[in-house]
Amino acid sequence: MxxxxxxxxxxxxxxxxxxxxxxxxxxxxxxxxxxxxxxxxxxxxxxxxxxxxxxxxxxxxxxxxxxxxxxxxxxxxxxxxxxxxxxxxxxxxxxxxxxxxxxxxxxxxxxxxxxxxxxxxxxxxxxxxxxxxxxxxxxxxxxxxxxxxxxxxxxxxxxxxxxxxxxxxxxxxxxxxxxxxxxxxxxxxxxxxxxxxxxxxxxxxxxxxxxxxxxxxxxxxxxxxxxxxxxxxxxxxxxxxxxxxxxxxxxxxxxxxxxxxxxxxxxxxxxxxxxxxxxxxxxxxxxxxxxxxxxxxxxxxxxxxxxxxxxxxxxxxxxxxxxxxxxxxxxGAPADLAPEPETGGRAADSELMQLRMTVRALEQRLEDGVMEQRRLRSQIHAMRRKADWLKSAIPFGKRLSRLASAYMSGSGGKK
Missing domain, CATH: 3.40.50.300 (P-loop containing nucleotide triphosphate hydrolases)
Structure with missing residues (x-):
C-alpha cells in the first residue's frame, strides 16, 4: 500500500x-x-x-x-x-x-x-x-x-x-x-x-x-x-x-x-x-x-x-x-514524519500562521474597500456630470417652452 x-x-x-x-x-x-x-x-x-x-x-x-x-x-x-x-x-x-x-x-x-x-x-x-x-x-x-x-x-x-x-x-x-x-x-x-x-x-x-x-x-x-x-x-x-x-x-x-x-x-x-x-x-x-x-x-x-x-x-x-x-x-514531508521542532517551536509556528492569515484577511478587506471607493467615486463623478448637464440644459429648455407658448397663442389669435 x-x-x-x-x-x-x-x-x-x-x-x-x-x-x-x-x-x-x-x-x-x-x-x-x-x-x-x-x-x-x-x-x-x-x-x-x-x-x-x-x-x-x-x-x-x-x-x-x-x-x-x-x-x-x-x-x-x-x-x-x-x-x-x-x-x-x-x-x-x-x-x-x-x-x-x-x-x-x-x-x-x-x-x-x-x-x-x-x-x-x-x-x-x-x-x-x-x-x-x-x-x-x-x-x-x-x-x-x-x-x-x-x-x-x-x-x-x-x-x-x-x-x-x-x-x-x-x-x-x-x-x-x-x-x-x-x-x-x-x-x-x-x-x-x-x-x-x-x-x-x-x-x-x-x-x-x-x-x-x-x-x-x-x-x-x-x-x-x-x-x-x-x-x-x-x-x-x-x-x-x-x-x-x-x-x-x-x-x-x-x-x-x-x-x-x-x-x-x-x-x-x-x-x-x-x-x-x-x-x-x-x-x-x-x-x-x-x-x-x-x-x-x-x-x-x-x-x-x-x-x-x-x-x-x-x-x-x-x-x-x-x-x-x-x-x-x-x-515537504508530512507533518507526522518531519523532525520534532524545538520546545515552543510548534506553538510559535501556529501563532505565526494565525498572524499571517489575519494580515492576509485584512489586506483583502482593505483591497476590496479601495476598489469599492473607486467604484463609488466613479459613480459620483458620473452623476455630477449628468447633474451639471441638466443644469445647463434647464434654462434653455424654459426658453424653448416660452417661445412655443407664444407661438401657439399667436396662432390661436389668427384663427
Missing amino acids: VGADGNNLVFLLCTPRSGSSLATVMLQNHSEMFATQEMWFLMSLHDLREPPRRAYGGGAILDRFFNGVLPGETFEEACRSFALQAYNGLLRGGGGADVIIDKSPRYYYLLEFLDALFPRSRRIWLIRNPFAVLSSYKKIGAARGEKIDLEALLGRSDFEIKAADLTVGLFRYQRYFSRPDPYAFRLHYEKLVAEPQAQLSEACRFLGKEYEEGMEIYGAGKSDAKTDLFFSMGVGDPFVADHSAPHGDSVHAWKEVLTKREAELYGRMLGAKLFAELGYAEELAEAEKWTGVRFDPEPDAGVLKRLGDQLAEATGCRWQADYRMRSDLAA
Whole structure:
C-alpha cells in the first residue's frame, strides 16, 4: 500500500506523445504493480486554490478560503489524505498489487506539489527524441481526421496547451531531473522498444521488484482483469493496442512525417544543448544535415517566456524558477514524519500562521474597500456630470417652452 511519504507510489513523468502508454501497459503487467491509462487527478486537487467560475458562484470566497484562511500545510495534508485514499482504494482492487503507477504526462506543471505531498515516491522520467514526439502529434492528428499545422501550432501568439507541452513542459522535466537522485530513474523510449526485457528489468530493480517473464507482452491474446481495465479507459495512445509487443517502427519515422520547416522551427526553439543533454546529439546532427541549419546551443528564450507566461495565466500556476527534484523529507514531508521542532517551536509556528492569515484577511478587506471607493467615486463623478448637464440644459429648455407658448397663442389669435 502507499505510505504517507509516497512509498510504493510511482510517478511516470514525461511530456505527452513520449510513449508513456507503452511503458505503463508493460509495467502494469507485473503482478505487484497497478496502473490505469491516465489519472491526472492531482491536478484537480492542486487547482482547488485557483477556483474556476462555477454555476453557484462564490469564486472570490473560495479564493479567500484557499489562499487566505486555510494554511498551506493544512491544504497539502488534505490533498495528501485524499490522494492516499484514492491510490490505496485502487490497490485494494488491484489483484494483489502493492505498487501503483500514476502516469499523467502534464504533471510537469505541479512538480513542486508532487514533492511536497509525496517526497519519497519513485519518479521515472520517460525520455524520447523531441523530433519523434513532435511527429507523433502530427501522426495522431491525422489518425483522428485532424490536420495539425505544427508550424502554426509552434508559432501562434495565443495559448495552446500542446505548444506548452512541447516546450515549457519538456524544459521543466529536464531541469527537474537534472541532478542524480536515488528516487529518480531515466528510461529512454528508444532503448525500451529495442531491448524491452533489459530496460524493464532495470526499471523493476529501481522499484524494488524483480522482472517477471513476459511483462513486455501486452496486446492481442493477453487478457486479465488488470489489462482489461487498463484498456477500458479509452485514453492515452490509441495505437498501443494494435500490437502485442514493443516495436521500433516509430523510432525513425519523424524524418518521413515532419517537414524540413517543422524540424527547423522546433530545433531552433529547443536549442542544441537540450538534445545533447537528453542523449540525442546524433538525431540533432541528422536534423541539421537534413534541414541545412546549424542550431544554436541555447533555446529561443523569447518563445519559451511567452509560452510560459501564457501557461501561467491560463492555469494560475506560479513555479519556482529552475525547480529541481526534492526527495528529502525536509523538502515537504508530512507533518507526522518531519523532525520534532524545538520546545515552543510548534506553538510559535501556529501563532505565526494565525498572524499571517489575519494580515492576509485584512489586506483583502482593505483591497476590496479601495476598489469599492473607486467604484463609488466613479459613480459620483458620473452623476455630477449628468447633474451639471441638466443644469445647463434647464434654462434653455424654459426658453424653448416660452417661445412655443407664444407661438401657439399667436396662432390661436389668427384663427
